[in-house]
Amino acid sequence: MLIMHDKWSIDVSFASRSAFSQFRRNYPREYISCFSNLEKIRGLLNEGKKLAEMEHHPSFFRHETKGIFRIGQSGIRGSKESRLYVYPCHREKSLYILGIGTKESQRSDLEQAKKAIKDLC
C-alpha cells in the first residue's frame, strides 16, 4: 500500500531491504518489537505530541544526533539491544526509516544514517 496520507507516514526509501531482512532473521522478536514501538511513536505524533516532549518519555525512544532518533526493543526478556534509526520530517509528516542494528554496530549504523539524511528535508 503506497499512498500519501494526512497523518504521519513511514518512508522506507532510505532503508536497505537486505539489511532489514537479515536483522529480522537474526533477531525476529526484537524486529517486531522495534516496529511495534515505531507505531506507538507514530500514534503520539498523530495526536500532536512534540518530539521534544516525547524524548526519553517512552524509554525506548532517544535522540541520537542531527534529528536522528533511535527506537529500541522493549518488553522482551534476554533480548538483544536493538536500534531502529528514524528521522522525523515535520514538513512532510514522514518518519524516514534509515537503518536497523544492534548496540555493537551502532557507530557504523549511525554514520550511514547521517549520510542518508544529507539529501533529506
Added chain:
Amino acid sequence: MKNLRFTSAGDAAAFLAGDEKVKLRVEEEICCSQLVNNLLKLRMEKGVSQKELASRMGCDPSKISRMEAGNDLQLKMGDVMQYLSVLDVKMHMVFEDTTLPVAEQIRQHVFLIHEKLKHLVKLARQVDGDEVIISKIRVFCGEVLLDFLSRFSDSYKKLSVVSGHGTPALSGTVKSGVNTDSECVEKKSSEHSCC
C-alpha cells in the same frame, strides 16, 4: 529514488523483511499494547515525568519505565490502578460476555450508553448554577443524541440487511426530525433489544 511510503509500521516492517506474515506479528504486538499506550498518553498529556509519577506512587522510576516499555500482558492490575489513581484518572471496566445471544449483547451496549448519559447529567449537576456550562452541555447532549440516532439508524439498517428483515420503520423517524424526548429513545432501545 523511489518514494516508498506506508501508513502503518506493520506494512513497512513486512515490506522491509520481505515477508507478509511480519505485518500480522507487528499488529498483534501493537494490539497487546493498547493499555500501555493509553497510560503513556495520559501521563504525557498531564505533563508528569516518570520520576514525578514514581515519586507519587512511592516506587522507583525504573518501575514506570518497565511498565511503559512492556505490553499489556506484563502489567499488574494493582500497578495500573495506582498509576491512574496518582494521575487523578478514574478507571471503568466493561465485561462483555461474547457467549450471550446477540440480542442480549446489544441490550447491554444500550444500557452502557444509558449509563454514560446519566454520568453526563451528574457532571452537569456538579456545575449547577453555572448557566454557560449547563447550556453548553445541553447543546452537546443534543448533538450527541442526533449523532447517536443517526448512527443507531445506520446500524439498524445494516442489521436488517444482515437479518433479511427489510427496511426498518426507525429510519423514517431520524429523517423526519429528531425527537429528543428521552422516552422516545428508551422506546427505540427496547425495540432494538427485542429484534
